[in-house]
Amino acid sequence: MVTVFNEPNDVQVELEIYLFSRLRDLGRLSVGRNARKRVKDWFEDDKNNSFEFTEADRRICIFKAELREKETSSFETLRNIGVQILGKCKLHKVETAHIVSLSNGMEVFFVLEGALLSSYSFDKYKKEKATLRLNSLFAPDLDDIKLKELNSIQEAVFFSRDLVNEPVNYLTAVRLAEEIKAKGAECGFSVEVLNKKKIESLKMGGLLAVNFGSIDPPSFSILEWKPENAINEKPIVLVGKGVVYDTGGLSLKPTAGSMDSMKSDMGGAAAVAGAFIAASRNALPLHVIGLIPATDNRPGGNAYAPGDIIKMYDGTTVEVLNTDAEGRMILADALSYAKKFSPEFVINLATLTGSAAAAIGSKGVVAMGNADKKIMSSLELSGARVHERLAVFPFWDDYKDLLKSPIADLKNIGGKEAGAITAGKFLEHFTDYPFIHLDIAGPAFLDSADKYRTRGGTAVGVRLLFDFLKNRS
């Protein structure tokens, strides 16, 4: 992991990086006349966004980087410059570098964010580990608050990515809960884990049904961050889908391709856990509760079957017509459970439907809900800032009709149309509070890297939730 420092350092860094946007800021660069002239020529030439040279024993790299506070797209351009910078650090195999702004100062934050997030690799299971020599970045432009934010965002995102990348032969539902509990102890948020016996005594029929085919028990984690200075009376509740592996169950997925990445079906759970890390590390004055129902979904001797009627935690009966629509079964119980906290509102995150992924791919998050418009707008704004953008879908009540069952209160699938929305409507049935649902099936897992979103788990949702919470605090 790369650590960012902001104290002035006398260490001779191996790579000096400067960011600037205006030619007149060049005066602040302390290099000889010759170098200054070359830099000026490069700047005016306008071909490349970076220029690298050596002077005596210094290696210097300059980037054109401009922060336009009102244009969120400029934040993302800066993050991508960070990706380039990490590439330079790798190329020159340096252990230390500094990043200094010759202009605004705040652009350093975004540049570092991109650099840090692109430095991730999951090599726990490899004999030959990725060889990132870089360990320290010095950024004197950052104040202590921004510094803590950066390092904690990195910690939260990496934790979340690790969880998604861990295969189910390590990360069972019980281990998922244990890992989150251990992290909670480290960060200062509490985690209570309900075991199978407790889940049975609570009659969480949805979670138990999905677990019937499994040889591993389910888990239900309750996370809480409640600082003394919390400014909200009613808690904000975050719910995350924790399907540690989704085979589809008896409605088995076709093996070719569609099952390969299904260890990522707990991406919602990982996002919620990551948000708690960032919220607690930055001591956000907000009362937040997280609920994570978890199990794998497998065929097995006792597996729930298409046609089964399941009695859910809140008493609703559900006719299961496809065991692959399991996420909504376990989330329904968590959403019913959330009622007892009388939340201000609830945000649910889930790799819920192929339909959401088909609609917008991996470039954004499908959002829908019935909460106050202000909440959705604020979430959209956060999405634009952190580049985890929201595509808001309709959430009209008409879609509910598609979930009618002749023999139970609901069926667990809609028709062939609007699959992401009917899934959201199914969830809404179990709520009695303002509700927002984020379907992250598209962006949660990537087969190949997309800039600082490294391949595998992306931790989508972590920065979105943190930015959203931060702006309410």
Ligand code: BES
């Ligand atoms: N976990 C899947 C959704 C998914 C698909 C996530 C692709 C990531 C990538 C979910 O449990 C599922 O299988 N949904 C079904 C629902 C259908 C049976 C109504 C789907 O989308 O096909």
Ligand code: ZN
């Ligand atoms: Zn499924």
Ligand code: ZN
């Ligand atoms: Zn699933």
